[in-house]
Amino acid sequence: xxxxxxxxxxxxxxxxxxxxxxxxxxxxxxxxxxxxxxxxxxxxxxxxxxxxxxxxxxxxxxxxxxxxxxxxxxxxxxxxxxxxxxxxxxxxxxxxxxxxxxxxxxxxxxxxx
Amino acid sequence: xxxxxxxxxxxxxxxxxxxxxxxxxxxxxxxxxxxxxxxxxxxxxxxxxxxxxxxxxxxxxxxxxxxxxxxxxxxxxxxxxxxxxxxxxxxxxxxxxxxxxxxxxxxxxxxxxxxxx
Numbered sequence: 001x002x003x004x005x006x007x008x009x010x011x012x013x014x015x016x017x018x019x020x021x022x023x024x025x026x027x028x029x030x031x032x033x034x035x036x037x038x039x040x041x042x043x044x045x046x047x048x049x050x051x052x053x054x055x056x057x058x059x060x061x062x063x064x065x066x067x068x069x070x071x072x073x074x075x076x077x078x079x080x081x082x083x084x085x086x087x088x089x090x091x092x093x094x095x096x097x098x099x100x101x102x103x104x105x106x107x108x109x110x111x112x113x
Numbered sequence: 114x115x116x117x118x119x120x121x122x123x124x125x126x127x128x129x130x131x132x133x134x135x136x137x138x139x140x141x142x143x144x145x146x147x148x149x150x151x152x153x154x155x156x157x158x159x160x161x162x163x164x165x166x167x168x169x170x171x172x173x174x175x176x177x178x179x180x181x182x183x184x185x186x187x188x189x190x191x192x193x194x195x196x197x198x199x200x201x202x203x204x205x206x207x208x209x210x211x212x213x214x215x216x217x218x219x220x221x222x223x224x225x226x227x228x229x230x
Contacts, residue, residue: 033218045220048218048219086156099161100146100148100158101146103156104155105154
């Protein structure tokens with residue numbers, strides 16, 4: 001079982017629809033990241049969460065630490081939102097140093113006009 | 114934020130050869146990370162590169178295959194040695210920025226798309 005699970009794997013929706021992508025994790029974390037990857041490979045950090053909820057424009061990210069679950073929402077979706085959305089976690093380490101991320105497999109989102 | 118550049122952006126290499134990928138950051142950072150993304154897969158951490166010490170490799174990755182240099186706080190290289198077609202991937206470097214609440218945002222380079230024939 002992967003330590004970070006995302007659903008759905010693939011999502012096709014019509015322009016304007018409300019989009020939800022889910023992420024569950026099974027390890028202790030210090031933070032959870034939502035990333036966006038466009039065709040061509042470039043990755044952009046959308047959110048970094050340790051608790052609660054964050055909002056940037058039409059994007060909203062929430063996290064429930066007790067349930068080990070996070071969601072990414074897109075309101076009023078647009079074709080330019082088409083990308084792979086990746087959930088990743090910073091594992092809670094003991095040494096105080098930085099750790100790399102553990103990634104989910106990503107959600108391929110297509111927004112049709 | 115941090116701006117990261119990588120060279121080369123892509124390459125096609127022959128089996129058995131080696132390729133060195135460069136990662137340059139526009140600010141000094143303590144930790145740099147190297148990831149691999151195989152076709153259709155998510156990213157996997159290869160190693161963490163610390164300035165002034167040996168890189169720390171994840172399970173399944175070894176220094177002989179993926180030697181890393183970290184000569185200063187803004188630069189690192191990853192070499193993919195004795196390549197085989199299974200090494201065809203996107204290789205990305207990443208750094209941690211300074212976020213709020215003590216937790217650090219990740220910034221990624223544009224990636225190096227490697228094809229091994």
